[in-house]
Structures are given as C-alpha cells and as structure tokens.
Amino acid sequence: MQELWFDSREVLIGGRWQAAAGGETLPVEDPSTGQETGAIARGGAADIDAAVAAAQAALAGDWGRMTATERGRVLTRLGRLVEERAEALARIEAQDVGKPLTQALADARALARYMEFYGGAADKVMGETIPYQSGYTVYTLREPHGVTGHIVPWNYPMQIIGRSVGAALAMGNACVLKPAEEACLTALAFARLAGEAGLPPGTLNVVPGLGEEAGAALAAHPGVRHLSFTGSVGVGAAVQAAAARNIVPVTLELGGKSPQIVFADADLDDALPFLVNAGVQNAGQTCSAASRILVQREVHDEVLARMAAAYESLRVGPALADLEVGPLISARQKEIVEGFVALADPAHIVARGAIAEGAPGGGHYVAPALLAGLSPDHRLARDEIFGPVQALIPFEDEEEAVAIANGTDYGLVAAIWSRDGARQMRLARRLRAGQVFVNNYGAGGGVELPFGGVGKSGHGREKGFEALYGFSVLKTVAARHG
Numbered sequence: 047m048q049e050l051w052f053d054s055r056e057v058l059i060g061g062r063w064q065a066a067a068g069g070e071t072l073p074v075e076d077p078s079t080g081q082e083t084g085a086i087a088r089g090g091a092a093d094i095d096a097a098v099a100a101a102q103a104a105l106a107g108d109w110g111r112m113t114a115t116e117r118g119r120v121l122t123r124l125g126r127l128v129e130e131r132a133e134a135l136a137r138i139e140a141q142d143v144g145k146p147l148t149q150a151l152a153d154a155r156a157l158a159r160y161m162e163f164y165g166g167a168a169d170k171v172m173g174e175t176i177p178y179q180s181g182y183t184v185y186t187l188r189e190p191h192g193v194t195g196h197i198v199p200w201n202y203p204m205q206i207i208g209r210s211v212g213a214a215l216a217m218g219n220a221c222v223l224k225p226a227e228e229a230c231l232t233a234l235a236f237a238r239l240a241g242e243a244g245l246p247p248g249t250l251n252v253v254p255g256l257g258e259e260a261g262a263a264l265a266a267h268p269g270v271r272h273l274s275f276t277g278s279v280g281v282g283a284a285v286q287a288a289a290a291r292n293i294v295p296v297t298l299e300l301g302g303k304s305p306q307i308v309f310a311d312a313d314l315d316d317a318l319p320f321l322v323n324a325g326v327q328n329a330g331q332t333c334s335a336a337s338r339i340l341v342q343r344e345v346h347d348e349v350l351a352r353m354a355a356a357y358e359s360l361r362v363g364p365a366l367a368d369l370e371v372g373p374l375i376s377a378r379q380k381e382i383v384e385g386f387v388a389l390a391d392p393a394h395i396v397a398r399g400a401i402a403e404g405a406p407g408g409g410h411y412v413a414p415a416l417l418a419g420l421s422p423d424h425r426l427a428r429d430e431i432f433g434p435v436q437a438l439i440p441f442e443d444e445e446e447a448v449a450i451a452n453g454t455d456y457g458l459v460a461a462i463w464s465r466d467g468a469r470q471m472r473l474a475r476r477l478r479a480g481q482v483f484v485n486n487y488g489a490g491g492g493v494e495l496p497f498g499g500v501g502k503s504g505h506g507r508e509k510g511f512e513a514l515y516g517f518s519v520l521k522t523v524a525a526r527h528g
C-alpha cells in the first residue's frame with residue numbers, strides 16, 4: 047500500500063483533523079486483493095452539523111472577505127501542489143479504487159488542471175449592466191450560494207471533486223464534502239494539500255461516512271444552500287427530495303447508457319480505439335461509458351470482428367500492474383455486473399478479455415464482455431451496467447440510429463463517427479445528450495467543457511465556465527437616481 051502522509055481515520059472540520067463524533071471507523075478495502083488495508087472515519091449527522099457550522103463561520107470570516115483574485119490564487123497554488131504530488135495521489139487512488147495506475151495518474155493531473163482552470167476563472171465571472179428606464183442604473187452581481195454540499199461517488203473521486211469543489215470555491219462558496227465510503231483517501235489527501243495552499247480553515251470540510259448516515263444528513267441539512275450530487279439515479283432522487291424540503295437547488299450528475307454511432311463512411315481505424323476504450327476504461331465504471339455501439343449494417347460485421355479481436359487482447363489485473371483493465375470496486379459490484387452478463391444468451395457473448403495469470407484470487411475481477419445480436423429493447427441494451435460490458439446494435443439509416451440512440455431513459459453523452467459534415471450537424475442536434483462528440487469520444491476529458499445530462503442522467507452542468515454560474519446566484523440591482 048502507498049504510505050499515507052496523513053491519518054485516514056479523521057474528518058476535517060473547521061481546519062481541525064479529528065475522529066468522527068461517534069468515534070467509529072469503516073474499513074478500507076483494496077479491490078485488487080479484496081484485503082482490508084486501513085480505516086476511514088464513520089462520520090455522521092453530528093459531524094455534518096459541525097462541518098456546516100464551520101463553513102458558515104468561514105464565510106463570515108477570512109474566506110468571505112477574500113477577493114475573487116485572492117481565491118483564484120489559492121486554487122492555483124493548490125493545483126500546483128496536486129501536480130507535484132500527482133504520482134503519490136495516483137498510487138493512493140489506484141489502490142483505493144482499483145484503477146490502473148496510468149488512469150489514476152490521468153485523474154490526478156485532471157484534478158490539478160481543475161484547480162488551475164478554476165483558479166484562473168475566479169476573477170473573470172462578470173455581471174452585466176441592463177439598459178432600463180431613464181433615471182435607473184441596473185446591473186447584476188454573481189454571488190456565492192453560501193455553504194455548498196458535495197456528495198461524490200467512488201469511481202472518479204479526484205476528477206469529480208475537482209470539477210465540483212473547484213468551481214464552488216472559485217465562486218466563494220464554502221464546501222462540505224462527503225466522499226464515497228468505498229474510496230475517499232484522495233479526498234482526504236486533497237484536503238490536506240488545500241490547507242498547505244492556504245485555504246482558510248472551514249472553507250473545505252470533509253466528512254467521510256456512509257451514504258445513509260453522513261450523506262443523508264448533508265442532503266437534508268437546512269444550512270446547506272446548494273447541493274452537488276454525483277451518483278446513482280435512486281440516491282439522486284432521494285437527495286433531490288431532501289433538498290426540496292429546504293428549497294435548495296441541486297445539480298444531479300447521474301448515470302448513462304451512452305451510444306457511439308458508427309456510420310459506414312466512418313474512418314474505422316480512427317474509431318476503433320475510441321469504441322473499445324470508452325467501454326472498458328475504469329473497468330466500465332464510468333458514468334459516460336460508451337456501453338452501446340450502434341453500427342450501420344454495411345460495416346457491422348467488420349466492426350464486430352475488429353472489436354472482438356481487441357477484446358480478446360484485453361488483460362484484467364491488479365491496479366499496480368497497470369494493465370488495460372483493473373478490478374471492479376467491490377464484491378457487490380462484481381456480483382451486479384456478472385448478474386447482467388448472465389442475462390445474455392451465450393450466443394450473444396462474442397468476445398471476452400482475460401483475467402491475467404497471478405491476479406489475486408480475492409480481487410473483484412470481471413473479464414470484459416462484448417455482446418452482439420441483442421434487440422435494442424433488451425435490458426442489456428437499456429440499463430446501466432457499470433462494468434466492462436458493451437453491446438453492438440445494428441441500424442439501417444440515420445432515422446433508425448437516432449431512434450435507438452435516444453431510446454433509453456438516459457441522455458449523458460453520445461458520439462457520431464462519420465465523414466459526412468451535414469450528417470454530423472444534423473445528428474448533433476437530434477441526439478438527446480448533454481455532450482455530443484464528432485469523430486472522437488470524450489475529447490480527452492475536457493475540464494473546459496460543460497458536462498451533464500438530460501432525462502435520468504440528471505440536470506445542471508458542471509465543468510467549464512458554465513459550472514461557475516451553477517455555483518452562484520444572480521442578483522439584480524436596480525438603482526433609481528433620477
């Protein structure tokens with residue numbers, strides 16, 4: 047295990063690292079081995095109460111008095127510290143989440159980049175003056191909500207903390223972060239670095255714990271003025287219901303069943319690595335995983351054969367072995383994914399990757415599975431699996447491609463592979479998704495690119511400049527001066 051330079055059993059409240067109020071801890075498990083490697087605090091309602099009070103105090107104190115430029119400088123310094131520690135953070139994340147080291151390093155660098163981006167943006171959010179009746183000057187101000195709550199999942203802790211906490215801090219909010227109980231070590235490491243960067247005490251509070259305890263307490267807390275939730279549809283609905291009781295806005299970043307649509311005129315050599323990687327990256331535990339590959343009939347068999355060959359060369363193993371695919375996060379997640387694969391008729395499973403020799407028996411490994419021949423209505427073609435499983439679905443023409451692509455409850459991202467510029471433009475408009483990629487998938491992560499869903503993929507936008515609007519409140523000032 048990467049040695050930690052901090053005590054993982056503590057919560058951070060008001061600048062003080064301390065045991066959870068209840069004094070209890072939860073185990074940390076390494077998904078690559080299934081073994082217990084440490085402990086985290088089991089924060090609860092009392093810790094959330096104290097964290098919200100500490101955030102309110104920060105807003106009334108040093109943090110609330112800082113100029114936007116000063117806030118930006120702290121975030122920029124924090125980004126530099128994250129970059130300097132990127133390798134250590136990546137090793138922690140690899141072992142905590144089970145993600146291959148190279149992917150974990152990309153996440154650490156993305157976290158640094160979020161701080162750099164939002165550090166630079168902090169003093170560039172402007173209001174406007176509005177022409178109005180004579181005798182008036184009218185202008186708008188963008189102000190922080192106040193205390194913001196951030197509930198984060200286990201699959202990309204660093205990236206999701208970066209995009210939500212980074213934007214919230216840039217706008218002058220004070221944050222209470224509830225990382226996922228399955229993987230929260232980098233959240234704690236990040237908060238230590240934030241202290242080193244000069245973030246005033248109470249500005250960022252971190253309370254690890256169970257969702258139904260610390261998470262539910264944060265979602266329902268009347269002192270929280272905005273909630274950012276990333277996770278499952280069911281919990282997202284519960285968080286939104288809790289927030290509604292306090293009339294608090296919520297950003298929901300939920301799941302997906304995202305399609306890549308491959309037309310017969312596409313450059314298949316170019317497309318192939320994107321088609322496969324977007325399904326197996328992070329062992330498919332990615333909200334924006336391309337779990338459906340829609341292929342025009344003329345090239346269906348060729349794409350199937352080439353993807354099958356790619357799948358057969360995929361190796362699954364421990365995070366530190368840095369193969370293409372790591373373990374799933376937990377025994378439960380493995381059971382869920384294997385349950386999904388078991389729904390397929392054996393004839394539908396056209397290729398599988400292999401679990402590497404010597405992969406520890408207790409690790410949560412699942413061999414990636416490529417499926418074909420399913421009807422678009424099959425559960426495997428409609429439900430989010432959250433594992434390394436992709437389904438190929440044939441289509442005849444644009445009309446059918448759009449109908450299948452838009453035919454699930456979700457709408458997170460979509461990709462079009464085609465050389466036809468008019469078709470690219472038509473489909474980009476017709477696809478029901480928060481992001482559409484043309485001849486690529488994911489655009490390299492895109493800290494700068496607004497991200498979020500429609501339908502059951504959620505609402506609100508994070509990432510990019512757009513997030514700064516979500517993490518602030520617009521005030522209109524109408525001054526009558528004659």
Ligand code: NAD
Nearest residue numbers: 198199200225226257258261262277278281299300301333
């Ligand atoms: P989850 O909903 O079980 O947990 C997410 C977070 O919510 C965790 O911190 C958990 O402790 C907390 N939580 C659980 N119960 C709670 C409750 N009752 N009240 C408040 N908080 C509670 O999700 P998960 O299984 O950890 O993550 C997988 C899901 O997240 C997938 O559906 C995936 O698509 C989605 N996801 C979406 C995005 C996105 O940006 N759209 C990114 C990553 C993951």
